[in-house]
Amino acid sequence: MPQPLGYPAAMVHRAVFFDFGGTLFSYGALRDSFDRFLEETARRHGIEASPPELRRAYRTTMARAFADFVSRPFYLHRELFAAAHRGFLRELGGAPGPDTGDLFYAGQSALGLARVQVRADARETLEALHARGLHLSIVSNIDDDQFRPLFERLALAELFDAFTTSEEARSCKPDPGIFRLALAKAGDPRPEEVVFVGDSPEHDVAGAATLGMRTVLIGKAACAEGPKPDHVIASLRELLGIVG
Numbered sequence: 171m172p173q174p175l176g177y178p179a180a181m182v183h184r185a186v187f188f189d190f191g192g193t194l195f196s197y198g199a200l201r202d203s204f205d206r207f208l209e210e211t212a213r214r215h216g217i218e219a220s221p222p223e224l225r226r227a228y229r230t231t232m233a234r235a236f237a238d239f240v241s242r243p244f245y246l247h248r249e250l251f252a253a254a255h256r257g258f259l260r261e262l263g264g265a266p267g268p269d270t271g272d273l274f275y276a277g278q279s280a281l282g283l284a285r286v287q288v289r290a291d292a293r294e295t296l297e298a299l300h301a302r303g304l305h306l307s308i309v310s311n312i313d314d315d316q317f318r319p320l321f322e323r324l325a326l327a328e329l330f331d332a333f334t335t336s337e338e339a340r341s342c343k344p345d346p347g348i349f350r351l352a353l354a355k356a357g358d359p360r361p362e363e364v365v366f367v368g369d370s371p372e373h374d375v376a377g378a379a380t381l382g383m384r385t386v387l388i389g390k391a392a393c394a395e396g397p398k399p400d401h402v403i404a405s406l407r408e409l410l411g412i413v414g
Contacts, residue, residue, distance in 0.1 A: 182363065182414055183304065183363055183364065184357075184364065185304060185305035185306070185356045185359055185363065185364045185365070186304055186306055186307075186364070186365045186366075186367065186413055187308070187309045187349075187364060187366045187367070187383070188307070188309070188368070189310055189366075189370065189373075189374050190312060190317065190320075191310065192369035192370070192388075193369050193374075193389075194289060194308070195286050195292075195324065196287075196289060196389070199286065200282060200285050203285050204278075205221050205224070205225065207277060207278070207281055208224040208225070208258075209221065209224060211255075211258075211259075211277070212224055212262060212264070215264040215265070217263065217264050219262055223262075227262050228258050230261060231254050231261050232258075235250055235251075235254040236254075239253070242342070243341055243342065243345040243347065244336065244340045244341050244342050244345065245342060246313055247312060247316065247336070248275045248313055248316075251274060251275045252274065252275055255270060255271050256271050279315070279316050282316070283319050283320060286320060286323060286324070288324045288326065289405075289406055291405050291406045292326070292406055293326065293329070295406040295407050295409055296329040296330075297329060298410055300329050304413065305331045305332070305356045305357070305359075306329060306330050307331060307333060307334065307356060308321070308330060308332075309333075309343070309348060309366070310333070310335055311336045311342045311348075312335050312336060313335065313336075313337045314335050314337045314338065317335050321333065331355075331356070332352070332355040334352045336348055338351070339351045343370075343373040343374060343377040344372065344374075344376045344380065345377070346380065346381055348377075349378060349381050349383070361383045362382050362383070362384065365383065365384045365386060365409070365412065365413050366378035366384070366385050367386045367388060367409065368385075368388070369387065369388050369390065371396050371399070372396065375387055375398070375399045376396075376397040379397060379399075384400050384401075385397075385401070386399060386400065386401045386402075386409065386412060387399035387401070387402045388402075388403050388405075390402075
């Protein structure tokens with residue numbers, strides 16, 4: 171039926187791009203295990219501190235490290251986390267050795283691989299989107315050695331047509347390079363035909379919107395200041411009413 175004048179035609183989407191961590195899986199399941207990991211790390215360096223003190227020190231030093239790296243169009247996450255770990259130990263009066271950053275990154279990766287779980291509604295949502303003939307892709311700020319075993323553990327490979335890591339693209343969101351590579355893998359649809367789903371206003375929403383993609387923020391309310399998503403959702407299944 172013809173639509174009345176002034177009524178926008180329904181958008182036909184050709185692809186849905188997903189962030190990885192915080193989007194297809196939640197970090198909440200890792201919180202207790204990561205607290206224990208920080209305690210073990212501190213004890214190995216002779217540091218005695220309470221769990222709240224350890225969490226506060228890690229948040230502080232992670233924020234400092236991220237502030238140093240975020241302005242770069244590309245960085246390896248193993249370098250970011252190694253810098254945060256060295257700062258974490260110094261913050262608590264410890265003395266990091268030359269290999270402690272690498273050991274922390276390896277331990278953090280192993281912890282994620284052991285504990286990560288896909289969101290409860292992820293598979294059914296991806297199956298429904300896949301059945302509609304949409305190109306489904308993961309676009310993630312992550313190093314390859316961390317991404318590949320995690321992706322295999324989540325057992326979703328048959329539902330995705332492509333994935334793009336920041337290490338492969340030599341570009342970290344919100345830099346446009348990683349988005350452009352993902353678009354090329356999808357057959358170069360127009361950006362407005364792509365829906366980007368992520369949990370970071372600064373990385374996912376801002377980066378995708380700059381290229382003209384439709385944006386969906388999961389798991390948190392949009393901030394009064396900063397990048398505004400087109401949609402905010404609490405669960406992945408809500409995408410089925412958004413993606414046309």
